[in-house]
Amino acid sequence: MGRNNTRILMQFAALAIVLTAAIMVKEATSIPICNIETNDLGKCGPAFTGNNPPPPGPDCCAVVKAANLQCLCPYKPFLSRFGIDPTKVRPLLANCGVNTPPSCF
Template structure:
């Protein structure tokens, strides 16, 4: 695995571990809190993805979408049970315009 990808994987693993340990108040990913990320998870999880909630879309509207796009080809999303295609379609479902290069 390339060193850059390894660092991304390690960062996400640390984020998830801290979130699961209850220390999530100070943790954010791409300007989304763990609560906002968790609110979006049902909308990006197969086999029956839900429509995104208001909480999810509100969090996504304040997120760094370019940062989130950087995970689209990463092994991190599938490892967390997230479908990358559903994740990349989430901004449109929330009425947001994703970055051009996403």
């Protein structure tokens, strides 16, 4: 059990380092995480933040459909640290036509 917690912690640390580096560099090249380019996350920003988010646009849905959603499951507890409201992810997926999201979302 301890190994699993260590693995998740290491995955989170790696993700945090990558995202922090991408944010700190103004003209950073995009970094892929789970088939999502970090520069493309902004296309979905309005759809997973706020009290009454608007529906996602076609650019956001293209990002969502290309993502490896199962790969993102270990990071779900940390999404809010990156401005993503985890409760908004499932509705966003449904609005983009992802009919079988992983059980973690």
